[in-house]
Structure formats: C-alpha cells, structure tokens
Amino acid sequence: MSTRARLTRTDWLLAGFHALAEAGPVALKAEPMARRLGTTKGSFYWHFADVPDFHRQMLALWAEGALGHIPALLADQPTPVARLRRLGQVVAGDGHPVLGDLAVEPAIRAWARGDDKVAQVLSGVDAARIDHIQQLLTEVEITNPEMARIIYAAHVGMQDLAARDGRDNAGPMGSLVDLVLALR
CATH class of the missing domain: 1.10.357 (Tetracycline Repressor; domain 2)
Structure with a gap:
C-alpha cells in the first residue's frame, strides 16, 4: 500500500497558477485540477468551498x-x-x-x-x-x-x-x- 502526501491548500493554488499560465482560466475547475494533480475532486473540496472560492484565494x-x-x-x-x-x-x-x-x-x-x-x-x-x-x-x-x-x-x-x-x-x-x- 502506497502512502501519498496529502495535498495542501498551497499545492492546489500553485497548481492553479501553473494551469492558468499554461491553459488559461478554463483549466481552473475542480475536475481538471484534480486530474492535473493525480487526485480526486474531494481533495479540492476539502480545501475550497467551491470553484469561485478557489479563484478568490488564487487572486x-x-x-x-x-x-x-x-x-x-x-x-x-x-x-x-x-x-x-x-x-x-x-x-x-x-x-x-x-x-x-x-x-x-x-x-x-x-x-x-x-x-x-x-x-x-x-x-x-x-x-x-x-x-x-x-x-x-x-x-x-x-x-x-x-x-x-x-x-x-x-x-x-x-x-x-x-x-x-x-x-x-x-x-x-x-x-x-x-x-x-x-x-x-
């Protein structure tokens, strides 16, 4: 059984900035971000209330x-x-x-x-x-x-x-x- 480090809020935000720089704001949704980080949307929603909250925190x-x-x-x-x-x-x-x-x-x-x-x-x-x-x-x-x-x-x-x-x-x-x- 492999143990993977839990993603932090900062991990998500930094990944968001990379996604924004590479693909634009269309990539700043829970599903594409989770795929990008190799995790589930549940991890996203653990750190952010919703996608607009994620955007607010990034900004x-x-x-x-x-x-x-x-x-x-x-x-x-x-x-x-x-x-x-x-x-x-x-x-x-x-x-x-x-x-x-x-x-x-x-x-x-x-x-x-x-x-x-x-x-x-x-x-x-x-x-x-x-x-x-x-x-x-x-x-x-x-x-x-x-x-x-x-x-x-x-x-x-x-x-x-x-x-x-x-x-x-x-x-x-x-x-x-x-x-x-x-x-x-």
Whole structure:
C-alpha cells in the first residue's frame, strides 16, 4: 500500500497558477485540477468551498505577492534615485515571492478581460503599483503623473513580451528609468 502526501491548500493554488499560465482560466475547475494533480475532486473540496472560492484565494495570493514584497526590496536603497532604479530592476525580474518566476501575470490579465471579479482585483493591483511609482517619481521631483503610467505600461508590455519570447527586460526597463530621470 502506497502512502501519498496529502495535498495542501498551497499545492492546489500553485497548481492553479501553473494551469492558468499554461491553459488559461478554463483549466481552473475542480475536475481538471484534480486530474492535473493525480487526485480526486474531494481533495479540492476539502480545501475550497467551491470553484469561485478557489479563484478568490488564487487572486488574493497573487495580489498579496504582487504588492507586498516591493517596499522591502527598496528599503535598503539610500536615495530616491536609487529606489527608482531598483524598482526598475525589480519589475524587470518580476519574481513573485510565492510563484517565483512563473509568468502568471499575463495570464491573469487575459483572465481579467473575461471576468469582472478578476478585473477588479487586477485594477486594484495596477492602481497601487502606479501610486507607488508616482510616489517614487515625486521623491525625485518628477511630478507629471503620466510618467508613472508610462513606466507601468512599459512594465506590463514587457511582461507580455517576455512571456512569449523569454527575453530579459532589465536592460530596457533600466534605459526607460534612466530616460525618465534625465527629464528632471
């Protein structure tokens, strides 16, 4: 008789992110997820009330990681310019504290186009990120709010490109930040 380790809530959520990145939101149902993990739907329902609860928990985990880790990564930078440059490096690498380098954000953006609840979560994350960029720009005396949106839009577009072509965005994002800083 073989004993298999019980799947945790986190195992299910991580599998959900992999399924989302590979096959889109259609794969985020109990049956396909159970097949993917080689288990039964009962395990899914042990951890989640229903599929919408699973989706809510996935989005909460993603949003928390998408926002929460950046201030800590910038805290050791001695000047506003250094913090802005470091932010460019962070968003170019875009490692999520739980998901690592899994390119899930383009998949979440695609999911949001067809799901209002996902779109609301994404909108909140986007607004918070743009506000954070604007705060950093204000610290370096760049007060045009369009600059924060331009930097963020470049980040979103670069993520999408990198998800398809695998190229590193550190150089282009660094160049954009330097260009914006030259406007002071």
